[in-house]
Amino acid sequence: MIKNRSSMIFAWALLAPAIIYVTIIVAWPLIETFRLSFTDASLKKLTNYVGWRNYTKIFNDTFLTVILRTFTWTFFSVLLKMVIGTCGAVLLNAAVPGRHLFRILTMPPWIVPMAIGIFMWGWMYNGQFGMISGLLQRFGLVDGPVAFLAYGSSAYWATIVTDVWIGVPMVTIYFLAAIQSIPKDLYEAAWTDGASRWMRFRRITLPLMAPAIITMSMLSLIATFNSFDIIWILTRGGPSGQTTTMIIDTYQTAIGSKKYGEGAARAVVICIFLSLFCIAYFRVTRRLAATEKA
């Protein structure tokens, strides 16, 4: 490639608009969040620096419970997305008639605006009139109506299921591509050697799609950790705060109660976790790229 001064200027000129835009909208607010977390900023005009007070204030039992809940919620959601996504990709890869149609049919939850899908789940979870409770009663699995969003533990799982539902299509399509990029001769060689279908999945498909699973679970981890719409529309963090994750907690403090300073401190804690995930992601992908070359 031509490497001279004028092409260097050209390259950076092409990049400049995007860099400037993202700096103003993301990088600057990030720094501003950090600064605000040391103030008592609110709707009042005057803002004072209060040192670490916001941080000492939030590190109590409730907040630690929220952190722990965010992590378990994220963990179960990502785990389910990976398992269901892998099964879905293997099934959609099967050479049966209709597979092209089935592949299209996986996409709606991902394509449709999130809020709309969540409203539909909200109705399905309705205890009196919803489909899930209705069908469970019809088949005699429960005695009376089950209001899924009214109890802490069922609301916790209900929000996870909805999050999985939204995440699965993308994971499936990505995994499907990973499976299809595996050279067919590997399967043919294994088949000639008499390896069963399960053996071929266990010894060829799974190891060769492992990098895709690792990459996707990292990306999914970050997206799920940031999840806001689902919990906000379904439960607003309730009942009595039992589905409140860190993002919901931050939103309620900052936008709900207008305590910008305290909200910012919570946001900084989230950012620290996200940065750790980010670093982990870069290290993992670099290692994967290195082993691929070797």
Place this chain on the structure above:
Amino acid sequence: MARDNDTRTMIDRYTWWETVLIYLGIFVFLFFLLSPFIEGFLVSLKPLAQLFSSPYRFWPENGSFAAYVSMWESVPGFARYIFNSFLISTVATTLVLLLVVPAAYAFARFDFRGMGLVLAAFLAVSMFSGAVLLIPLFRLMRTLGLLNTYFAMIVPGVAFLIPSAIWLLRTYMMRIPTELNEAAYMDGASQFYTFRRVILPIAMPGIIVVAIVTFIGAYSQQFIFALTFNSKTEYMPLPVGLFAYFGKQEVIWNELMAASFVGIAPALIIIFFLQRHLVGGLTAGAIKQ
């Protein structure tokens, strides 16, 4: 995606029970993904009284499309919400493309010092959601006087759509042979001319895929920024506008579902016609990472 890997060969012959198992698995998988839409559609056909009656009935009795007519009267602004959603997504997509196409080309073709770092930084940006940065963004929008305008819902969203768009398009552009650049250089074409007249036309299919994906993302992402930065009914996009069906006493569920289907119809039509490009483009971008 290599098409060759999709053709049937000897080892793809299934016994009858394997075929049954595969179809059963696909049925369960698709039922999970589609049941909210099936239920939502059936709800939209049921009269309101039937919805709020026990015991639960799956199929509608005397089902009709009445809700699809009455939804426009219950929430007169609904057409406006759809228009707003389209306007916001279209402007956001245009902005993203204007910023991303040159940037992706730079990342695909040049490798000067510091560019790898910038690329990593862009990727890192996509990992911070808007929710974390709401407070300063709110103050920024207030300072710029953009609160309660369309721009409050466009400007922040664009920044979060940029990284994945760059990533996807860069992968696509890297497959354009560098010989084209060299030939253009030999012919005395300027860098800019080469970019505009040689690269852009070839990259068009990739740009279209990125535009579709960005549009879908922009449509879907409207919730949190619209909720926080806009309180004017006339600028509300569809996802927030749907809350209008939450009446004082009860939710008009059949109309809410009818409205949802009217709102998602355009998106569904888009996938139906473009799915082949979409799946191919997405996976080509994804797998090369």
